[in-house]
Amino acid sequence: MGWAPLPEAVSAAMRSVLPVVAERTVAAVVSDVPSYADAFSGRTGQNIERAVQQSLAAFLQLVSKGDDPDTSPSIQPALDGAFALGQGEARQNRSTDVLLAAFRSGARTAWREWSAVAVAHEVPGDQLAVFAEKVFAYIDRLSAASVAGHAHELAKSGLARQRHRETLARQLLRGAPLEDLLACAERAEWRAPATLTAVAVPRGSERRVAGVLAAASLEVPEDALPPLTRPVTVLLCTDGSALRRQLDIPGVVIGPERPWARVAQSVARVLRAVDLCADDADPFDTEKNLKVLVLQADPDALADLRAAVLAPLDSQRPAVRDKLVETLRAWLLHQGRRDDVAAALFVHPQTVRYRLGQLRELYGETLTDPDVVEQLVIALAGDTARARRPIADLRT
Structure with a gap:
């Protein structure tokens, strides 16, 4: 009108x-x-x-x-x-x-x-x-x-910048040449930091880590990751030391700090560790659990090695076998010091002496073979099934 x-x-x-x-x-x-x-x-x-x-x-x-x-x-x-x-x-x-x-x-x-x-x-x-x-x-x-x-x-512009950052994350995972990474970072309006640290966060907990993440952190696209046993979001973070101090969220896995262009190494380690940390478990810092990661790199191979080197004990009853295994492990870790082995196992030194006699009978001269000792150390290094009984309960 x-x-x-x-x-x-x-x-x-x-x-x-x-x-x-x-x-x-x-x-x-x-x-x-x-x-x-x-x-x-x-x-x-x-x-x-x-x-x-x-x-x-x-x-x-x-x-x-x-x-x-x-x-x-x-x-x-x-x-x-x-x-x-x-x-x-x-x-x-x-x-x-x-x-x-x-x-x-x-x-x-x-x-x-x-x-x-x-x-x-x-x-x-x-x-x-x-x-x-x-x-x-x-x-x-x-x-x-x-x-x-x-x-x-x-x-x-935000969508374009996000797409470029996703591309940058993919290139970092592929280990692209530095020249390509720098060009992609420029398109993404992303300033490369000195280092990056990979962090796996249980899906749904991303907001809880936002407060300790720098703005320059990148998120790895889900389809750039291999199939995982539990759903996580993988982030590439710029301040690994701050993360280790401040990130206290169950189920988080923190990788090693690496030069930013080589963060794929940190991602690979985090992905290997995802299975070792449940969603409700304490944060898992891979830098503090290197032994666990090494031993779990190939669980099947470790199980085969363990079965092979402990085969001489197969003739023993399960209860006896378990005690001999824990004694052998302590003997290896304490380099044969009988008193230290006894203290570690909460048993009398004479008990240690008796068990070591059994082990020598079962293994023979192979316990002096450096190659056998090395295999035993590896096979038993991750064994945490050691008895922790008070010494007052032992009467041997």
């Missing part, structure tokens, strides 16, 4: 002052919003003045024909320009708060200049009130379009 336009003489007078209105509008924005002081200087400022003048001229053309700026399709070019302005502001890293402040300042200035013209031409108060409503509605639509452009640009 149309509305009564201003008299042609008034519209003509307003058009005649457009250059001055545009100049004063830009000056007001610079004064009210200091963030634009440098942006509006020189040739850029002149271009902005022309854009403001064109936008205000488009409004005057609409209202002089009786078109309603709220509904007229003729406003679309101005809206497109405002949308593009919002995109540009996002690329310049200016916030929507700054953008909207500029629109508010510009609207006040334009209305002040035009209302002076209308009053000079004795425009009736009711018609002037409607005109004011249309001015601010027009500016509101322009500002809304700019905010939409700003949001669109942020979403687009």
